[in-house]
Amino acid sequence: MKEAKKTLAIVGCGKLADIVVDALLSGVLDDYQLIGSYSRTFEKAQKLAERINKEEIGYRCDAYESISEIIALKPDYIVESAAPVALRELALPALKNGSSIVTLSIGALADEEFYNQVQETAKKHGTRVHLVSGSIGGFDVLRTASLMGDCEITFDTEKSPKSLRSTSVYESALETDAKKVFSGNAKQAIALFPTKVNVAVAASLASVGPENIKVSVTSVPDYIGDDHRIEIKNEEVHAIVDVYSKTSKIAGWSVVNTLRNITSPIVF
Ligand SMILES: NC(=O)C1=CN([C@@H]2O[C@H](COP(=O)(O)OP(=O)(O)OC[C@H]3O[C@@H](n4cnc5c(N)ncnc54)[C@H](OP(=O)(O)O)[C@@H]3O)[C@@H](O)[C@H]2O)C=CC1
Ligand SMILES: O=C([O-])CC(=O)C(=O)O
Numbered sequence: 001m002k003e004a005k006k007t008l009a010i011v012g013c014g015k016l017a018d019i020v021v022d023a024l025l026s027g028v029l030d031d032y033q034l035i036g037s038y039s040r041t042f043e044k045a046q047k048l049a050e051r052i053n054k055e056e057i058g059y060r061c062d063a064y065e066s067i068s069e070i071i072a073l074k075p076d077y078i079v080e081s082a083a084p085v086a087l088r089e090l091a092l093p094a095l096k097n098g099s100s101i102v103t104l105s106i107g108a109l110a111d112e113e114f115y116n117q118v119q120e121t122a123k124k125h126g127t128r129v130h131l132v133s134g135s136i137g138g139f140d141v142l143r144t145a146s147l148m149g150d151c152e153i154t155f156d157t158e159k160s161p162k163s164l165r166s167t168s169v170y171e172s173a174l175e176t177d178a179k180k181v182f183s184g185n186a187k188q189a190i191a192l193f194p195t196k197v198n199v200a201v202a203a204s205l206a207s208v209g210p211e212n213i214k215v216s217v218t219s220v221p222d223y224i225g226d227d228h229r230i231e232i233k234n235e236e237v238h239a240i241v242d243v244y245s246k247t248s249k250i251a252g253w254s255v256v257n258t259l260r261n262i263t264s265p266i267v268f
Contacts, residue, residue, distance in 0.1 A: 003031075005030075005031055005032055005033045006031055006032050006033070006076040006077060006262075006263065007032070007033055007035050007073075007074075007075040007076045007077070008032045008033065008034045008035065008075055008076065008077050008078075008079065008259075009034070009035060009036035009037065009038070009070045009073055009075040009077075009078050009079070009099075010034065010036070010037045010038070010048065010078070010079045010081060011038050011039070011067060011070060011078060011079070011080050011081070011082050011086055011090055012038075012039055012040075012080060012081040012082025012083065012086055012105075013037055013038075013039035013044040013045050013047070013048040013081075014039070014044070014081065014082075015248065015249075015252065016081045016104060016248065016251055016252035016255065017037075017039075017048060017079070017081045017252075018048070018051075018252070019249060019252025019253060019255070019256065020034075020079055020081070020252060020255050020256060020259075021034065021048060021051050021052065023253075023256040023259075024052065025051065025052070025055060025057075028256060028260070029256060029259055029260065031259075031260075031263040032077070032259060032263075033059050034052050034061045035059065035060070035061055035062070035073060035075060036049075036061065036062055036063075036064055036069075036070050036073045036075060037049045037061060037062075037063050037064070038063070038064045038065070038066065038067060038069070038070045039082070040082070042063065042065055045063035045064065045065075046063040048061075048063070049061040049062060049063040067086070067089055067090050068093070070090075070094075071090070071093050071094050071097050071099065072097075074097055074098055074099060075099050076099065076100065077099065077100050077101070077102055077259070077262070078090065078094050078099050078100075078101050078102070079101075079102045079103075079255055079259075080101055080102070080103040080104060080105055081104050081105075081252075081255065082105065083105055083194065083195050084105040084106075084107040084108035084190070084194055084195070084198070085108070085194075086105065087101075087103050087105045087106075087108040087109075088108045088114065091103075091108075091114075091118050091121075091129065092117060092118065092121050094127075095118065095121045095122045095125055095127045095129070096121055096124075096125050097125075098125065098126075098127060099127060100122075100127045100128045100129065100130070101127075101128075101129045101130065102130045102132060102255055102258050102259060102262075103129060103130070103131060103132065104132055104134055104198060104251060104255065105195070105198055106131050106132075106134070106198045106199075106201050106202040106205065107190035107194065107195075107197065107198040107201045109131075109201060109205060110186055110187045110190045110191075110201045110204075110210040111187075112210075115205075130258050130262065131202055131205065131206075132251070132254040132255050132257075132258045133202075133254045133257070133258075134198060134199055134202060134250070134251040134254050135199050135226060135228060135243060135245055135248060135250050135251045135254075136199045136202065136203060136228050136230065136241065136243050137241055137243055138203075138230060138239070138241030139202070139203075139206045141232070141237075141239045141241065142203060142206040142207040142230070142232055142239075142241075143206050143207065144237075145207070145232050145233075145234050145237045145239060146206070146207040146208060146232070146234075148234055148236060148237065149234050149235065150234060150235075151207065151208065151232055151233060151234035151237075152208075152214075152232070152233050152234075153203065153204070153207050153208055153212075153213050153214070153230065153231065153232045153233075154213070154214045154215075154216075154229075154230070154231045155186070155199075155200045155203050155204070155213055155214070155215045155216075155228065155229075155230050156215075156216045156218070156228075156229045156231075157197065157199075157200070157215075157216070157217045157218065157226060157227065157228050157229075158218050158219075158220050158223060158226065158227040159196075159217060159218070159219060159220070159223060159226050160219070160220065160221070160222065160223040160224065160225075161174035161175050161219045161220075161221060163196065163226070164181065164193075164196075164217075164219055167192065167193055167196070168192065169181040169182060169192070169217075169219075174219045174221070175221055176221055177221065178218060178219065178220045178221060179218065179219050180216055180217070180218045180219075181217050181218065181219050182215070182216060182217040183214075183215070183216045184215060185204075185210060185211050185212065185213055185214065185215060186200040186201045186203075186204040186210040186211070186213050186215050187201075187210040187211050188215075189201075189215045189217065190210075193217070197215070197217070199228050200213065200215045200228075203230050207232060224246060225244060225245050225246040225247060226244070226245055226248075227242065227243070227244045228242070228243050229241075229242040230242070
């Protein structure tokens with residue numbers, strides 16, 4: 001017997017959400033139907049829903065004006081591609097109501113109290129939170145190495161000054177001179193750059209925790225894209241996971257990959 005398709009909703013209808021819709025429309029996510037969208041700007045949610053509806057693929061996607069309406073839909077999965085504040089608003093009520101979450105804004109989980117609440121709520125209600133690999137990778141080796149015993153982990157990012165313009169570390173000298181603009185742990189990093197270092201929090205949650213990872217962010221003039229270099233060492237293992245990406249598209253595709261893994265008989 002053919003299994004019923006999983007229902008899906010998206011919170012945060014920007015660049016990365018569009019990649020998930022591309023995958024739905026091209027048949028790469030055939031086990032799912034996108035039934036609802038929500039974004040801070042309603043027109044963006046409408047635009048995304050319209051992309052599904054104009055294809056006449058046998059079901060409808062509706063745009064909603066609040067997160068609570070998305071939760072009331074009770075989709076099997078909610079893709080969060082908005083920002084850490086949205087994950088904070090969404091996670092507990094959605095998990096209680098029977099929806100699992102696939103999230104990009106992992107930075108919200110740097111708060112230990114929130115992390116524990118999410119974990120307990122999901123466990124109690126039989127739901128799950130999937131942390132996507134986003135713009136990095138190697139969660140398998142990070143988790144395995146940290147299980148083996150004490151380890152040290154560093155996370156070093158290179159970015160262009162352009163991508164730091166909206167942050168408090170920005171100064172015009174960054175346009176001409178390379179500079180380490182942040183050095184600290186992942187909890188401090190996400191507090192300073194709320195939508196730019198979800199990856200550092202993700203790597204820390206897969207290993208030693210947000211306060212025990214050494215994070216740096218270096219601004220490099222005219223740099224195109226981002227480079228995230230993770231290095232983990234224990235007595236036995238020394239691994240380096242270094243991911244360069246020209247754009248953040250890899251993060252959108254990692255959501256697609258996670259959704260495929262959820263329904264796949266063979267799981268990575
Ligand atoms: N884990 C990872 O590797 C990565 C994670 N990310 C995370 O993914 C998020 C989305 O990235 P991207 O698609 O490139 O960003 P975009 O800015 O293109 O899209 C984000 C969309 O979400 C909306 N939004 C923002 N905050 C909220 C909110 N609180 N509630 C509802 N909607 C909201 C925005 O609305 P509006 O248009 O009104 O601003 C925008 O339409 C990032 O903010 C970041 O947190 C991003 C890259 C990598
Ligand atoms: O895309 C990136 O390089 C990383 C990013 O924005 C994030 O972690 O939020």
